[in-house]
Amino acid sequence: GQSLEQPSEVTAVEGAIVQINCTYQTSGFYGLSWYQQHDGGAPTFLSYNGLDGLEETGRFSSFLSRSDSYGYLLLQELQMKDSASYFCAVAGGFKTIFGAGTRLFVKA
Amino acid sequence: EAEVAQSPRYKITEKSQAVAFWCDPISGHATLYWYRQILGQGPELLVQFQDESVVDDSQLPKDRFSAERLKGVDSTLKIQPAELGDSAMYLCASSSMGQGETQYFGPGTRLLVL
Numbered sequence: 001g002q003s004l005e006q007p008s009e010v011t012a013v014e015g016a017i018v019q020i021n022c023t024y025q026t027s028g029f030y031g032l033s034w035y036q037q038h039d040g041g042a043p044t045f046l047s048y049n050g051l052d053g054l055e056e057t058g059r060f061s062s063f064l065s066r067s068d069s070y071g072y073l074l075l076q077e078l079q080m081k082d083s084a085s086y087f088c089a090v091a092g093g094f095k096t097i098f099g100a101g102t103r104l105f106v107k108a
Numbered sequence: 109e110a111e112v113a114q115s116p117r118y119k120i121t122e123k124s125q126a127v128a129f130w131c132d133p134i135s136g137h138a139t140l141y142w143y144r145q146i147l148g149q150g151p152e153l154l155v156q157f158q159d160e161s162v163v164d165d166s167q168l169p170k171d172r173f174s175a176e177r178l179k180g181v182d183s184t185l186k187i188q189p190a191e192l193g194d195s196a197m198y199l200c201a202s203s204s205m206g207q208g209e210t211q212y213f214g215p216g217t218r219l220l221v222l
Contacts, residue, residue, distance in 0.1 A: 099150050100149055
């Protein structure tokens with residue numbers, strides 16, 4: 001089967017750096033994705049790792065270690081608008097499974 | 109910029125009634141997904157289409173839920189009869205091939221069953 005674990009909540013201050021971890025179990029791994037979802041909105045794609053290493057997109061970076069079945073999303077220079085839920089999602093075979101989400105609270 | 113369209117945005121119904129949701133994916137996207145998201149949880153895949161064929165409906169409650177994508181373009185998800193526990197956000201997403209690449213989500217339909 002497939003399962004993902006990520007922290008339920010993270011709190012950080014504006015301007016800081018925060019890391020959201022994700023560990024997974026899956027059969028037939030394609031890659032690890034990250035999505036952001038604001039309250040009342042739809043998930044939007046942030047980042048994808050198909051290979052080991054770091055992917056950087058502006059203030060957001062994502063890391064994958066396939067041997068450890070582990071990845072993380074790194075958010076730098078936090079802004080109030082980054083307060084949202086962040087989901088890791090694992091693609092295995094033709095199926096993508098989403099984690100339960102990490103709710104990020106950014107404080108002034 | 110191309111978007112996934114969904115309607116209605118909100119639906120209130122009474123239990124035992126039938127409801128239907130519609131989704132129009134991004135043009136050219138072969139893969140279409142229907143998810144259910146309960147408040148505070150991640151999206152749960154209900155059904156995945158590759159063109160007009162179902163490739164995964166293992167989590168679809170088939171006694172009351174049905175989904176179709178007759179011409180491999182837009183799709184309809186139906187619930188009959190609706191139950192109180194069906195209250196949730198129903199999200200549609202599409203992707204080009206369905207092999208782990210980016211999924212583009214529509215705005216969702218928020219269903220409330222009374």
